[in-house]
Amino acid sequence: MMTVTVSEAIIDAGVEFAAISASGAGGIATFVGLVRSDDNVATLSLEHYPGATEAALEALADGAIARWDLIGARITHRVGDMHPGEIVVFVGTAARHRGAALEACAFLIDRLKTEAPFWKKETRGGETSWVEPRDSDDAAAARWKA
Amino acid sequence: MTIELLYFAWVRERIGKASETVSPPETVTTVAHLIDWLAADSAVYAAAFVDRQRLRAAVDQVFVALDAPLGNAREVAIFPPVTGG
Numbered sequence: 001m002m003t004v005t006v007s008e009a010i011i012d013a014g015v016e017f018a019a020i021s022a023s024g025a026g027g028i029a030t031f032v033g034l035v036r037s038d039d040n041v042a043t044l045s046l047e048h049y050p051g052a053t054e055a056a057l058e059a060l061a062d063g064a065i066a067r068w069d070l071i072g073a074r075i076t077h078r079v080g081d082m083h084p085g086e087i088v089v090f091v092g093t094a095a096r097h098r099g100a101a102l103e104a105c106a107f108l109i110d111r112l113k114t115e116a117p118f119w120k121k122e123t124r125g126g127e128t129s130w131v132e133p134r135d136s137d138d139a140a141a142a143r144w145k146a
Numbered sequence: 147m148t149i150e151l152l153y154f155a156w157v158r159e160r161i162g163k164a165s166e167t168v169s170p171p172e173t174v175t176t177v178a179h180l181i182d183w184l185a186a187d188s189a190v191y192a193a194a195f196v197d198r199q200r201l202r203a204a205v206d207q208v209f210v211a212l213d214a215p216l217g218n219a220r221e222v223a224i225f226p227p228v229t230g231g
Binding site: 046055056088089113114115116117118119120121130131133 | 152154155156204207209223225226227228229230231
């Protein structure tokens with residue numbers, strides 16, 4: 001069971017967890033990414049490539065399900081304007097055992113960061129700037145090369 | 147050949163539009179050629195595309211290298227490296 005959602009709606013971690021847990025799997029791993037509140041960011045704005053974004057996330061989820069024999073994978077990503085403390089992304093994986101769930105969850109967020117067409121723009125102190133990609137993100141994604 | 151061009155993030159801001167339809171000549175056969183062709187007549191496009199190392203592209207929503215062939219592309223997107231998650 002694979003569910004990919006890209007939306008401007010506020011993400012509720014409880015709702016997301018309930019959805020991935022409903023798969024009946026023995027092991028659930030989740031990653032939740034928040035708008036950071038320790039860096040004077042007032043607003044985070046997420047732009048994306050409609051259609052291509054969903055396709056990229058579905059391809060990643062399909063790949064994870066096949067590679068780790070998952071029972072379920074769920075990716076929910078917010079777009080538009082959001083504020084510190086709000087959820088940007090929820091990734092959940094369901095498997096028979098913890099190892100597969102944990103590895104697949106790390107794979108999905110690492111690869112999402114380098115392969116899904118989202119762009120972050122921060123506003124702080126009235127100034128806006130596009131977030132630059134980090135080399136460490138490329139390194140994290142590269143470790144999952146099969 | 148008619149191509150729908152899409153721009154995202156700071157590429158979109160620098161060019162000043164999110165999309166446009168273009169009809170490049172037959173000599174334009176790769177994404178890089180398309181970028182060169184767009185930049186040739188316009189200081190705005192030339193400035194937006196000045197650092198090719200910071201540009202990424204998709205042809206018909208498939209992510210490709212800049213030297214990838216256009217083929218019979220209907221939609222080409224040009225954008226910065228992604229920063230989601």
